[in-house]
Amino acid sequence: MVTKEEIEKLKQDGNGALSQLLSRVQDGTQLAFILQNLGALPKNFDGTVLLSYVNHPDHRIRFWVVKNLGKLEDIRYVETFIGVARQDSNSMVRREAVSSIGRMRDPRNIPALIDFLNDPDPKIVAQAIRGLLVFKGNTTVDTTLRRLVNHRNELIQQIIYKEYFSTSSEKSQLPHPATHHFLKNVVVHGDVREVLRYVPENSIHLTFTSPPYYNARDYSIYPSYKDYLEFLAGIFQEVLRVTKEGRFFVLNTSPIIIPRISRQHSSKRYPIPFDIHPYLVEMGWEFIDDIVWVKPESSAKNRNAGFLQHRKPLAYKPNPVTEYLMVYRKKTDKLIDWNLKQYDWDTIEASKVLGKYETSNVWLLDPKYDKEHSAVFPIELCYRVIQYYSLRGDLVFDPFAGSGTVGHAALNLGRHFFLTEIDLRYFQLIEKNLGGGDLFTPIKPRFLSLEKFVEIVSFE
Structure with a gap:
């Protein structure tokens, strides 16, 4: 088996030595290994030694041949790339091949790249767009690309919208890491719909919540399932408004069962996480991940x-042992890196997730069971979500605070919390659980009525 060091030496010795090596190798895996490890090619490298492998039966060989030829950025091979891009059976x-055409940055390739905008594979189209954006400002290129804002593929639409139609991002009077002092470590007793009317835009870094389940508890009775979904959608629309650009919303729900009223009737199961999802996407949340929380079967009914x-x-019915954490991000054309660059180095370092972490979405x-509240977050669940989706000093919001576990976890992790709870019993439970914080809490928790909260906001 040839080594990487031997490949490097043969490459530097010229085409003859490499050509002899390739001609001797019959095994496809070894041939792919050689091509994969050619690395950066010398400026005087003659790619013709690779051309005979463009039609090799093994797609791995064809891929690495095209990739290596592309490194040369030589216009002599453009027709080869065009032929491969049109005729090869493997999409990768x-x-x-299209990427190699674009990397040449040669205006003579514009017609070929424009032609590939009509390809049925959106990833081919995306590569062609990438190559054409080098010539942004060229009238033909700009006119052609702008039309793709109505492309049938949503990812292509997003690329074009970002490049040609996106205006400046939402403005906030506060720097991205900052938030209003009157929201920090505050619990408000009141209807979250009323409370959010007084919360400024771009104030929240992370929302993590588990809403009341549809008609499954005494404190969550709704006239119909549609009313329930629209109730949640109205709140989450406001959560979107108050969330900072590109930040996260993690929603914990699960399908629920409404028991049958008699043996002559069947029970009804409602898939809440799947039914609320279209509302969230339509209003401007971008779906990022689904995390499945698995509980011991002994805990299930x-x-x-x-x-x-x-x-x-x-008649088979499995015991439900899962809940969903649906992860959404406030839609933006900025990458996560932009969010991180808003913070100083010390904050980034202090916020890093150290030690073991969850590598899968299960x-x-x-x-957690609590005699005072029938649906309590395990604090470990809160720790994970807050660590993975926020930074130290951020403001974490729970609109259905329950017993206040999100607030407790936020404080322990060096974040601030903002909680709302409509039920007086649970508001008092939060006050009991969080109290005055501890000696290391610089901003002591405050427990406010809606009226008092509005009064404080009006003076800010």
Whole structure:
């Protein structure tokens, strides 16, 4: 087996030595290894030694041949790339061919790149756009690309919108890492819909919440499922408004079961996370991830006792042991790097997630039981979400605060919290749980009525 060091030496010795090596290798995997490890090619490298492999039956070989030829940025190979991009059976090879055409940055390639804008593969189109954006300012290029804002693929639409139609981002009087003092470590007793009317735009860094479940608890009764979804959508629309550009909203929900009223009727199961999702996307949240929280089966209500006895098909019902954490980001044309660059080095360092962390989207966590509240967040769940989706000093919001676990976790992680709770019993429970913070809490928690909160806001 040839080594990387030997490949490097042969490459420097000229085409003859490399050509001899390639001609001797019959194994596709070894040939791909050689091509993959050619690295940066000398300026005088003659790519013709690779041309005979452009039609190799192994797509890995074809890919690395095209990639290496592309490194040369030599107009002599443009027709080869065009042929590969049009005819190759492997989409990855085709995309690399279009990318190689673009990397030449040669205006003579503009017609070919424009032609690939009509390709049925959106990734081919994206590569062609990338190549054409080098010539932004060219009338033909700009006119052609602007038309793609109505492309059938949403990712192509986003690229073109960002490049040609995006205006300046939302303005905020505050720097990105900052927020209003009157929101820091505050719990408001009141309807979140009323409270949010007095919260300025671009104030919240992270929202993490679990809304009341549809007609599953005494404190969450709604006339209809549609009313329930629209109630949530109205709140989450306001959460979008008060969220800073490009920041996150993590929603914890799960399908719920409404028990049957008699043996002559069936129970009803409502897929809340899936039904609320279209509302969120339409209003301007970008879906990022789904995380599945898995609980021990012993914690679930037993639904399959009957099936255990009779084993009849069609009557199988699994015990529900999962909940969803749906992760959304406030839609923006800026990358995550932009958000991070708004913070100083010390904050970034202090916010890094150290030690073990979750590498998959399946989180195994025991639920939390509390005699004073029937649906309590495990604090470990809050720790994970807050660590992964915020930085030290950020403001974390929970519109359905319950027992205040999000606030507790935020304080422990060096963040600030802003909580709202409509039920007086739970508001008082939060006050009991959070109290005055501790000796290391610079901004002591404040527990306010809606009226007092409005009064404070009006003086800011």
